[in-house]
Amino acid sequence: MHSRPFITLLVLFFFLADLSWSQGHPTPPPPLNAAKQAVCKDRPIPRLEDITESAGIHFRHTADPAKKYILESMSGGVMLIDYDRDGWPDIYFTNSPSVEMALKGKKSRSALYHNNHDGTFTDVTDKAGVGSPCFAMGGAVADYNNDGWPDIYVTCFGGNVLYRNNGDGTFTDVTTKAGVSDGRWSTGAAFGDYDRDGFVDLMVTNYVDFHLNDLPQFGSSPTCKYRGVDVQCGPRGLKGAGDSLFHNNGDGTFTDVSKEAGVDDSRGFYGLGVTFADFNNTGRPDIFIADDSTPNYFYKNLGNGKFLDVGLESGTAVNEDGTEQANMGIALGDYNHTGRPSIYVTEFTDEPNTLFVNDGNWIFDDVSYKAGVALPSLKWVKWGDAFVDLDNDGWLDLVAVSGHVYPQMEIVASAGGYAQPKILEMNQADGTFCDALPLAGPALQQKRVSRGLAVGDLFNDGNMDIVIEDLDGSPMLLRNAGISGRHWVSFELAGSKSNRAAIGARIKLTAGGMTQTDEIHSGSSYLSQNDLRVHFGIGVATSVDAVEIRWPSGTIDNLEKLPADKFYSVLEGKGIVPAGQIKPAFARHGF
Secondary structure, eight states, X not given: OOOHHHXXXXXXXXXXXXXXXXXXXXXXXXXXXXXXXXXXXXXXXXXXXXXXXXXXXXXXXXXXXXOOSGGGGSOOOEEEEOTTOSSSOEEEEOOOOOHHHHHTTOOOOOEEEEEOSSSOEEEOXXXXXXXXXXXXXXXXXXXXXXXXXXXXXXXXXXXXXXXEEOSSSOEEEOHHHHTOOOOSBXXXXXXEOTTOSSSOEEEEEEOBOOXXXXXXXXXXXXXXXXXXXXXXOOSTTSOBOOOEEEEEOSSSOEEEOHHHHTOSOTTOOEEEEEEEEOTTSSSSOEEEEEEETSOOEEEEEOSSSOEEEOHHHHTOSSOTTSXXXXXXXXXXXXXXXXXXXXXXXXXXXXXXXXXXXXXXXXXXXXXXXXXXXXXXGTTSOEEEEEEEOSSOSSSOEEEEEEOOSOGGGGGOGXXXXXXXXXXXXXXXXXXXXXXXXXXXXXXXXXXXXXXEEEEEOTTSSSOOEEEEEESSBOOEEEEEOOOTTOEEEEEEEEOSSSOTTOTTOEEEEEETTEEEEEEOXXXXXXXXXXXXSEEEEEETOSEEEEEEEEOTTSOEEEEEEEESSEEXXXXXXXXXXXXGGGSGGGOOSOO
């Protein structure tokens, strides 16, 4: 454990000194007792194949190759959403123009791809009406109006967009009516029912105060240089933009309660990733925010409509050395089977990705080196990430993507290049991970400039797949070949008293002598959204002994003796039901 006053002094020193993110943070050597990074041996590793082209995905993110402005380096979120409720996840890619394009009034086309159930996807963007929402960054998915149809919230520079799903393959922009535009440079978003009234609320992080009519000039100051090379300016040297919490009024509108709830970011940190999660099994979702080059926020839900920032006290504001980092993406998972979600945060180059293990009572420890997740990530600039059981052994693995901020780093040998590989670490079931990157096929080793990452069973074959959006060029759809002889189960939940998409529901599953827990999250990774279904690998077990579902309303449902390798539909208070009973026709108080 750390001395909290000492950490506080360090945080204040680094923040007030206005150190440049573009100069990076000096990384201390690993602790003397840190375990060496282990390469995975004597275990099967799932092969991940790039099927983007054969799947019919032809989307390309647009961007200025020079990246002279920080605005051009931060987009690229991807969302998995079963928008037509046919039981197969579809894919939404966000897009953004260059600054030059924006100044000329030009837009970039985001894209929605429909899952055809045969390994291919069809571009349905125009029919759906979601092609040009804004200068898009990323977003989140939830059923904000409880009508049974999942909706899309897109974060943007200059005003966000809420798309209401009409249930007929189209969406309507209801931002103005809903009152959730924000209007600043928004990045991360997450829905969660913080007051447990049955309607999901919306947390939005904002990055820096950026204006197209007052552009910071490329390479113009010490904060606009990196390793002696002129680069884009920011975030250091730029003003933070503040954050927003929108309370769902239950009538299609939201109210901004940021200040009264205590989550408005009065300190002006640089917000990126954000998530709601019940970190201490209280039944109330807390909020964790990954802040770039500034301390992270950890907002404890006090249960009275207010939150208390316990970032420093919890041990999650800074790393184990008391140093703030360039925090980007967030992954949550009970990787060590304690019944509590731990936090994995991606970082800038020369800063290891941080694994905060959840010790209970809102206390976390930085175990990045001890767990073996630090060394494989040190060289790269990391973004989207996920805890995901890729080999269905019942233990959550880690995947993350990389890509530098500065194209100029292609000419600086020590910087790791602009395009960079992925990170794959397999859970060794003892609190540590091994490096599996060389063993999972060439797709992960391919150097790209990646940003968003989302995971889900795209082909309903029981194996979790990966979708990656690249900043420059086309995305990657990685199909997981799985491991023969491993079993799984998947759950899709629908609330009756709780919010319809069951955001915040906690599932505890016992099978094969193991007990696992997971929670349904809206918003994740770097500005992205995973499949809302909950997947569990159960190894060689052929059935599930018991399942306990704790719904956001407090209702508890118990299930027993479930055969493996199946998808289960669960309706709050009713247990397992035919899939049709959780479809929109059974939705309540929709509007």
